[in-house]
Amino acid sequence: MLSLQDSLLVITDLDGSLLDHHTYSWQAAEAWLARLEEHEVPLVICSSKTAAEIVPLQKQLGIEGTPFIAENGARIHLTDQAGEPMVNGDARDYSDIVESLRRLEHQFRFTGFADFSDKEISDITGLTLRDAQLARIREASEALVWRDNEEQFDRFREALAADGLSLTQGGRFWHVMATGSGKGAAVNWLLDQLPQRPVTLGLGDGPNDAPMLDVVDYAVVIKGYSKNPVVLQRTDEQRVYHTAHHGPQGWSEGLDYFITQP
Known part of the structure; x- marks a missing residue:
């Protein structure tokens, strides 16, 4: 089990995960969002949404300035120690x-x-x-x-x-x-920029989340609406949890499963 006192990084998909698939609401996850903020656990968005969509959402969630991954891993946004923007170099215009x-x-x-x-x-x-x-x-x-x-x-x-x-x-x-882009490659690139690799917990609900869920330390597969299942390549089943609930309810369920609350 993980603790909020660990060097922890939470990486999350948005639509169908932190955000409800139909209403785009995250209210069912508010309690956990507050706990992560209280314990200064970074929340990194890894989504198919564009940067233009993610930046105002970060502000609403109170996590502005945190690195994020947009467009299914095709674009990564973060700043270096001097405050200059950094982006992955493999993207096509x-x-x-x-x-x-x-x-x-x-x-x-x-x-x-x-x-x-x-x-x-x-x-x-x-x-x-x-x-x-x-x-x-x-x-x-x-x-x-x-x-x-x-x-x-x-x-x-x-x-x-x-x-x-x-x-x-x-x-x-x-x-x-x-070619070569994707959520998994983007997460690995982002983690390589950090001075020390934290323990990572990833949450997602769709097939496009599988590469991200394969590279994090702990994976939450949120019950989704896609006709195609989320198929992971990893074999450490004890570090993978499949939720019974959709969207932000499932998101909170996954954190409840892996993280011990103080």
Whole structure:
């Protein structure tokens, strides 16, 4: 079991994990958020959301200035000791990714965020128009809706790979980013920047969270809504917990399981 007195770092997905899948509320996790703040346990967001979405959310949660991972690991935001911004160097520019996808539009049927309006994204996700606008301020990945068949999807993945791009599945969309990107790689890169590696506890609910949950010391697989299960490669089952509840209730359940409260 872990203690709040340990050198602990909590790394969390947002949608369907800390945030309710339908309402985007985190109120069911408020008690644990307060405990983490009281004991100065850093909370690192690792999400498919954009930086434009995460920064105001950090402020609401009272964790502004904390490093975070955006766009499924395609972008990492933190500052060095001099206060200068640092970003991972493997990311592809958003405009470059969109241009690559444009070249494939005549072969495959899909719609990316670059082609959606704010209202269309709001209708799909349940986000407000303002939040939908923030979701379209992308830096290093494209989110898309696949509209073609499974056979074409395999060819699409191959075409992306030939261009140095990969696909990962989120809760609502497929995400296109540079090959080698992902939540697991991003977490490892972030931890390598720290002077000393803390004990890490990760929480997530979707297939795109699996790489992150494989690299943390302790993993909470929150009950999700995806048709595809979260499949982990790790074999230390005693360090993995599957929750009975969804969203922030499951998030709190996972912390209850692993962390001994004072």
